[in-house]
Amino acid sequence: MANILKNKRIIVGITGSIAAYKIPYLVRELVKNEAIVNVVLTPSAKNFVTEITLANLSRNPVICEMFDLNAQKGGAWHIHLAHEADLMIIAPCSASTLSKLASGLCDNSLTTIATALPLNVPLLVAPAMDSTMFESPATQRNINILKSDGVIIIPPEEGELSSGLVGIGRLPEPDILLEKIIDVLEKWNYTDKKTFNEQKLEKATTETPNEKDKNYEQRLKEALEKNIPSLADSVEKDKWSAELEFTNLKRKLSGDKNYMSLAGKKVLISAGPTIEKIDDVRYISNFSSGKMGYALAEVAKDLGAEVLLVSGPVNITAPENVNLIKVTSAQEMFETILSNFSNYDIIIMSAAVADYTPAEKTEGKIKKKATGDKLILELKSTNDILAEIGKNKTNSQFLVGFALESENEIQNGWIKMKEKNCDMMVVNSANVPDSGFGSDDNTITVLRKDGKEISYQKLPKKICSLEIFKNILELTGNNQ
Ligand code: CTP
Numbered sequence: 003m004a005n006i007l008k009n010k011r012i013i014v015g016i017t018g019s020i021a022a023y024k025i026p027y028l029v030r031e032l033v034k035n036e037a038i039v040n041v042v043l044t045p046s047a048k049n050f051v052t053e054i055t056l057a058n059l060s061r062n063p064v065i066c067e068m069f070d071l072n073a074q075k076g077g078a079w080h081i082h083l084a085h086e087a088d089l090m091i092i093a094p095c096s097a098s099t100l101s102k103l104a105s106g107l108c109d110n111s112l113t114t115i116a117t118a119l120p121l122n123v124p125l126l127v128a129p130a131m132d133s134t135m136f137e138s139p140a141t142q143r144n145i146n147i148l149k150s151d152g153v154i155i156i157p158p159e160e161g162e163l164s165s166g167l168v169g170i171g172r173l174p175e176p177d178i179l180l181e182k183i184i185d186v187l188e189k190w191n192y193t194d195k196k197t198f199n200e201q202k203l204e205k206a207t208t209e210t211p212n213e214k215d216k217n218y219e220q221r222l223k224e225a226l227e228k229n230i231p232s233l234a235d236s237v238e239k240d241k242w243s244a245e246l247e248f249t250n251l252k253r254k255l256s257g258d259k260n261y262m263s264l265a266g267k268k269v270l271i272s273a274g275p276t277i278e279k280i281d282d283v284r285y286i287s288n289f290s291s292g293k294m295g296y297a298l299a300e301v302a303k304d305l306g307a308e309v310l311l312v313s314g315p316v317n318i319t320a321p322e323n324v325n326l327i328k329v330t331s332a333q334e335m336f337e338t339i340l341s342n343f344s345n346y347d348i349i350i351m352s353a354a355v356a357d358y359t360p361a362e363k364t365e366g367k368i369k370k371k372a373t374g375d376k377l378i379l380e381l382k383s384t385n386d387i388l389a390e391i392g393k394n395k396t397n398s399q400f401l402v403g404f405a406l407e408s409e410n411e412i413q414n415g416w417i418k419m420k421e422k423n424c425d426m427m428v429v430n431s432a433n434v435p436d437s438g439f440g441s442d443d444n445t446i447t448v449l450r451k452d453g454k455e456i457s458y459q460k461l462p463k464k465i466c467s468l469e470i471f472k473n474i475l476e477l478t479g480n481n482q
Contacts, residue, residue: 006187007035013083014039014060015092015112017099018046020164021130021173025093026051028176029059032183040065040083042112044099068111084118089187092116093156094130094173097141103127103153104144121152124186128156128179133169156182262468262475265306270346271299272339272353272387274314276332280379281364289439290354292316294404294463298350299324301467310346312338314353332356332384343391343399348474350402351388352428354439359384392423400425400478402470408432415449425451425477428470434460448473 012032016022025041032039039060043053053064065083084090092099092112099113108114119125127148135141136158145155156179159172174182273295278286292313299311300321309324312335320326329335332355343349358381368377388403395401403424405415408431415429427449430438437445437460444466447457450473458469 005035006184007032007037009036009038010088010187011038011040011086012183013042013087013090013115015042015044015090015095015116016047016051016056017044017092017094017096017112018049019094019096019130019173020050021094022047022050024173024176024179026055026059028093028179029056031176031180033059033061038062040087042066042115044096044110044112046096065111065115068114081118084115084123085120087119087123089124089126089183089190090116090119091126091128091179091183093126093128093179095127097129097131097135097138097144100127100129100141100144100148104147104151124154124190125152126154126156126182126186128158128173129171130158130173131171132163133171136171154182154186262472263306264302264348264471264475267307267348268310268346269299269302269307269348269350270310270312270339270343271295271302271350272312272314272335272355273299274316275354276314276335276356276384277330278332278356278359278384279363280360281366281368283367286356286358286360286381288354288356290314290316291440292318293440293442294444294466295350295352296321297463298352298467298470301464301471302348305471307348310342312342312353314355332359332387336385336387336390339387340390343395346399348400348402348478349391349395350404350470351391352404353387354406355387356384358382386422388424389422395423400474402426402428402474405429406432406438412447412449412455415447419449419451426470426473428466436460446470450477452477 014025014029014032016025029039029041040062041056041060041064043051043056043064043066045066048066053066057064092103095103101107102109102113103116106117108117116125129136129141129145131141149155156174158170159174160170161172163169163171173179273290274292275288275290280286295311295313296316296318299309302309303321303324310327311320311324312327312329313320314329314335327338329338335353335355339349339351361380361382388401391401401422401424403418403422403426405411405418405427407414407429411429411431415427418424419427429447429449430444432438434445437443442462443460444463445458445460446466446469447455448470449455456469456473458466461469
């Protein structure tokens with residue numbers, strides 16, 4: 003049977019209720035079934051579930067703040083998100099959010115998105131609260147208003163409530179919520195969007211008493227038919243592996259000794275290309291985007307390390323809570339890393355350092371008239387940073403190199419590892435399509451000082467980073 007959830011964008015709204023703990027499981031199931039999930043929390047929901055868990059499970063940034071700068075970069079983000087959705091579910095929905103929805107009060111991200119949801123997108127609301135609150139006339143009135151507005155109410159179940167009372171008000175289990183979502187998606191008629199818009203137009207027109215405004219109908223029709231630009235370009239998709247993160251989290255919580263932690267560790271990571279100036283307007287560089295090094299820095303920080311990121315010029319933003327030193331040339335990177343590395347436990351050279359730099363730098367701009375038909379540029383070798391650290395590191399420091407190879411990858415990787423005295427080498431092939439430079443994915447083989455060689459399939463760079471740290475922790479005996 004076809005998977006109806008596949009590629010469906012589902013907004014999961016969570017409000018402040020004890021039953022919120024059930025929702026990470028729902029998000030996990032939705033993602034497993036290939037839905038695209040955006041989680042939105044009310045400020046009070048944060049008391050019951052954490053943004054980090056939900057971001058990892060949903061593989062998307064979690065929205066909470068109405069004026070979050072990251073969300074703002076797409077313009078009227080709440081409208082875009084609402085218009086891209088195939089379905090929105092609010093579970094658990096507190097009495098307070100029910101009342102806001104019924105009156106159209108938009109005082110946080112969740113109520114704003116729900117109100118901005120186009121009428122042809124199903125909105126499911128699962129009230130969950132103590133039975134007296136649920137049975138109160140105000141709550142019942144609000145539920146009836148929402149029902150008459152076309153909102154699908156998932157009724158609460160009877161049973162033991164967090165107050166200790168027994169009665170109606172329990173949020174149904176995640177599998178029931180999932181079933182309901184699937185059921186609605188299967189039955190909902192999305193196909194006849196135009197007819198629907200026309201229906202909306204009809205309804206709106208009959209409800210608008212402003213007969214004098216002759217252009218109203220036309221303007222409304224145009225507004226309804228206008229395409230809303232996709233959010234895909236503006237919201238960066240986070241490709242965290244929910245499975246891996248979740249497993250690690252579970253291991254940590256259950257006291258399992260195999261969970262990964264870099265707490266107390268200092269990690270230095272180099273990233274990006276270097277730029278070698280020819281004159282004041284021209285330079286030599288390479289195609290490195292810095293994504294691998296930045297992913298390593300983010301993962302190291304998330305695992306609890308203190309991180310220094312030494313980065314060549316890139317177009318990406320450094321992760322929060324990471325110390326960043328920006329450099330330009332190979333020489334600058336060399337000097338920065340050499341003066342810092344002795345303070346670090348783990349050093350990872352993922353930067354694509356230029357091997358050569360112009361032997362002489364020309365001030366100003368080299369003029370064509372002065373060079374004639376040909377410009378012969380003399381290049382000299384740069385300092386090999388990795389090799390230099392390899393020579394000077396102590397036994398307690400762990401050094402990781404990267405090797406970009408286009409042939410005899412593994413063999414050359416082992417040679418480089420030995421020559422540069424590394425503890426581990428990450429080999430990436432220059433030949434795998436959509437992998438390596440510029441891509442969000444990478445195809446790596448990890449060569450370890452204990453002789454093990456582990457090849458991975460193409461994976462998002464953050465997952466590659468997790469695997470790299472997993473290997474480092476195994477070799478340093480620091481699994482704790
Ligand atoms: N590296 C470095 N300093 C340099 C050049 C490279 O520290 N001047 C590091 C890179 O950061 C990487 C490793 O050396 O961790 C291997 O880089 P790579 O370009 O694959 O190999 P090279 O040693 O430069 O040799 P070749 O280009 O001949 O393959």
